[in-house]
Each structure stands twice: as structure tokens, then as C-alpha cells.
Amino acid sequence: MSDPLRPVDPDRRKGRAALSRDCGRFERFSKVDEGDGWDIPEDLPVIRTEIREERPRSVINYVRSPDLPFDRTLNPYRGCEHGCIYCFARPTHAYLGLSPGLDFETKLITRPDAPSVLERELRSKRYSVAPLAIGTNTDPYQPIERDRGIMRACLEVLRDFRHPVAIVTKGTLIERDIDILSDMAAQGLARVGVSVTTLDARLSRKMEPRAPAPVRRMQMIRRLTDAGIPVRVMAAPMVPALTDPELEAILAAGRDAGADAASWIMLRLPLEVAPLWQDWLKVHYPDRAGRIMGHLRDMHGGEAYSADWHKRMRGQGVYADMMAQRFRRAVRALGLAQETAALRCDLFQPPLRTGDQMSLF
Known part of the structure; x- marks a missing residue:
């Protein structure tokens, strides 16, 4: 992925973060937009969002990583229309034969059977309950959830089973599901993390063009916490020499909005994300590109990213040490350093189905 990317005409990618739709690492051939040889101007259409469906056989994905506080995830969607240029999930689109660039933002995969498959998996006698993380790959509350409602249907299943869930999102559509989440939170079954990269609305619009504005995310934190739903403000990802000066301000704004915990993550550039990010920097922040990438390489042994x-x-x-020290100092000063209560697993109980016999004991 060291070759320069081939950008798509800006007029065709309005409202998108990625500049190109170069193929992923598994493709033998590249797709390139070329003229037909005729000296006639062509008005090519704006790239629109396309939606496909996938019928999964399973939806609970088990992970084994010492870096993560959970061991299972669920993703209602593949790809994400929020279009965050830094998204570490972009390379997953390469497994589908699609571009981690513009295709990740515009060719979305829905999983309409996810709720029924989830119910089947939770009813298995072999299933052992533990908190389920949603939103760790792509956002479950991206715009298409408004019409598809897959995330809400999954939440209804989790509520009925009294299954613990931890959600990460930027999407204000989560406010629609406060009725479910507040009931679950009252039982110690739900927690939400809201990621905030910057408080600068202009910078946010460039980096994450279809995600809610930072001020709107703070309003979302307030509405969730007012409903009794515990929220963690996530300063993530922090970009050295671009957004990291805002670390303390992001944490303070989250605390003022009602968040009771905080976390941070440095910018990660796995696989195809690195060239996509660097091309974006050259267009939007050419004067800082060298400095930003220099800091990242210093933190990863000379590489843009290390997956160790x-x-x-x-x-x-x-x-990296300086950032960690700043974070620890800030959360202590803001009262965000205390441990949060673990989600409860002891309430898990598959609900009765029509025809099931109730237990006498």
C-alpha cells in the first residue's frame, strides 16, 4: 500500500472523507476512473450510498485480545456512512472485495436477520453469558439504522434475555432507544461510550463528515445520563499535533455533560488506513502532515502503525507517555478516575417462548 492513491473527482465525493476507492490488499487488479478517449466533457454522477443485505449464520463474534475489556462483539452493519477517515475498521471491507476507502463509506452491508440469529445463539445450552460489546467495529447508530432498525431489534432481544451490553457510538440516533437502555441500565445491564475526537466543528466535519457535530454529541451524553444511563466519554482517537491539545477540554466537556468515566486511544493506522489518512492530511493539513506522521512513527518503532x-x-x-500522564492527571482532577461498576451477568434468563412450560421451582 505504498503507492499513491488515485483520487476520485472531488465533485463526485462530496460529503465523504476518503479521497479514493482503491481496491483492498486482496485484489489482483485495481479499478481506475479513466476517460473514454473522446474529447467530450462528462458529468459523472455523485457517488451515492448503496445498501446490500447479508444473511449471517452467526452474529456473536468472539475475540481474544489482551487489549480489550470484552470477549465478544456484535455488528449490525458492515461499513459506516459516518465516513471517519481515521476509522481502523476500514480494512475489513477488503475482505468483501471492496475498497477500504470510498466503498467503506458508500457500500454498506446490513444484517437484517441479526436479531433472530442473536436470539438463537443466546438460547443455546452452550452459551455462557458475558457483556456483549456493540459498536467496536462500525457504528450501530449510523444513518441507515433510522430506517432499518436492526440495532433496536437486537437491543430488544438483549433486554428480553436480561443480557449485559456495552455500546460505543457517535450516533445521536441512540436517543431513540433510551426507553430500552434506561430500563436495562436500572438493572445494571447497559453502559454507553460516546467517542469525541475534537470539539472543533470544522475539523470534525473534515475528519468525520457524516457524524454528528461535537456539540450534538455532548447533548447526547446529557440526555443519556439524565435518563440514568451511565456514559463514558471517549477521547478517541487522539491525533498528535492536531487534536491532542484538546484532550483535557474533551474530558471536561464530557464530565460537564454527565459522563462518569473516561478513556483515550491514540490514532491507529492499520493496513489501508495509513495511505488513506496520509492522502487526507496532504489535502487538508499539508503544513502539519510531516509533524503528525513523525510523532506516530516515533510511537511505533519507525512505522506508521504497529499492531503489537x-x-x-x-x-x-x-x-505516548506524555499523553498518558496528561490523561491520568485530567481524570483525577475531573473526578473521572474511579472504577465503574461491572455490568451484571447474574440476571441472564432466556424468556419463555410460546408453548414453553414454566418451571415449578
Whole structure:
């Protein structure tokens, strides 16, 4: 992925973060937009969002990573219309034969059977309950959820089974599901993390063009916490020399909005994300590109990114240590350093189905 990317005409990718739709690492051939040889101007259409469906046989994905506080996830969607240029999930589109660039933002995969498949998996006698994380790959509350409602249907299943869930999102559509989440939170079954990269609305619009504005995310934190739903403000990802000066301000704004916990992650650039990010920097922040990438390489042994466990989330070295110290100091000062209560697993109980016999004891 060291070759320069081939950008798509800006007029065709309005409202998108990625500049190209170069193929992923598994494709033998590249797709390139070329003229037909005729000296006639062509008005090519704007790239629109396309939606496909997938029928999964299973939806609970088990993960084994010492960097993560959970061991299972669920993703209602593949791809994400929020279009965050830094998204570490972009390379997953390469497994589908699609571009981690513009295709990740515009060719979305829905999983309409996810709720029924989830119910089947939770009813298995072999299933052992533990908190389920949703939103760790692509956002379950991206715009298409408004019409598809797959996330809400999954939440209804989890509520009926009294199954613990931890959600990460930028999407304000989560407010629609406060009725379910507040009931679950009252039982110790739900927690939400809201990721905030910057408080600068202009910078946010460039980096995450279809995600809610930062001020709107703070309003979302307030509405969730007012409903009794515990929220963690996530300063993530922090971009050295671009957004990291805002670390303390993001944490303070989250605390003022009602968040009771905080976390941070450094910018990660796995696989195809690195060239996509660097091309974006050259267009939007050419004067800072060298400095930003220099800091990242210092934190990853000279590379744009290293996937080593215990290092990939925050890097290592002087700059990473400084960020960690700033975070620890800030959360202590803001009262966000205390441990949060673990989600409850002891309430899990598959609900009766029509025709099931009730237990006498």
C-alpha cells in the first residue's frame, strides 16, 4: 500500500472523507476512473450510498485480545456512512472485495436477520453469558439504522434475555432507544461510550463528515445520563499535533455533560488506513502532515502503525507517555478516575417462548 492513491473527482465525493476507492490488499487488479478517449466533457454522477443485505449464520463474534475489556462483539452493519477517515475498521471491507476507502463509506452491508440469529445463539445450552460489546467495529447508530432498525431489534432481544451490553457510538440516533437502555441500565445491564475526537466543528466535519457535530454529541451524553444511563466519554482517537491539545477540554466537556468515566486511544493506522489518512492530511493539513506522521512513527518503532498487543492502542515512547500522564492527571482532577461498576451477568434468563412450560421451582 505504498503507492499513491488515485483520487476520485472531488465533485463526485462530496460529503465523504476518503479521497479514493482503491481496491483492498486482496485484489489482483485495481479499478481506475479513466476517460473514454473522446474529447467530450462528462458529468459523472455523485457517488451515492448503496445498501446490500447479508444473511449471517452467526452474529456473536468472539475475540481474544489482551487489549480489550470484552470477549465478544456484535455488528449490525458492515461499513459506516459516518465516513471517519481515521476509522481502523476500514480494512475489513477488503475482505468483501471492496475498497477500504470510498466503498467503506458508500457500500454498506446490513444484517437484517441479526436479531433472530442473536436470539438463537443466546438460547443455546452452550452459551455462557458475558457483556456483549456493540459498536467496536462500525457504528450501530449510523444513518441507515433510522430506517432499518436492526440495532433496536437486537437491543430488544438483549433486554428480553436480561443480557449485559456495552455500546460505543457517535450516533445521536441512540436517543431513540433510551426507553430500552434506561430500563436495562436500572438493572445494571447497559453502559454507553460516546467517542469525541475534537470539539472543533470544522475539523470534525473534515475528519468525520457524516457524524454528528461535537456539540450534538455532548447533548447526547446529557440526555443519556439524565435518563440514568451511565456514559463514558471517549477521547478517541487522539491525533498528535492536531487534536491532542484538546484532550483535557474533551474530558471536561464530557464530565460537564454527565459522563462518569473516561478513556483515550491514540490514532491507529492499520493496513489501508495509513495511505488513506496520509492522502487526507496532504489535502487538508499539508503544513502539519510531516509533524503528525513523525510523532506516530516515533510511537511505533519507525512505522506508521504497529499492531503489537499492549502497544497498538496508545503507542510507546516519550510522546505516548506524555499523553498518558496528561490523561491520568485530567481524570483525577475531573473526578473521572474511579472504577465503574461491572455490568451484571447474574440476571441472564432466556424468556419463555410460546408453548414453553414454566418451571415449578
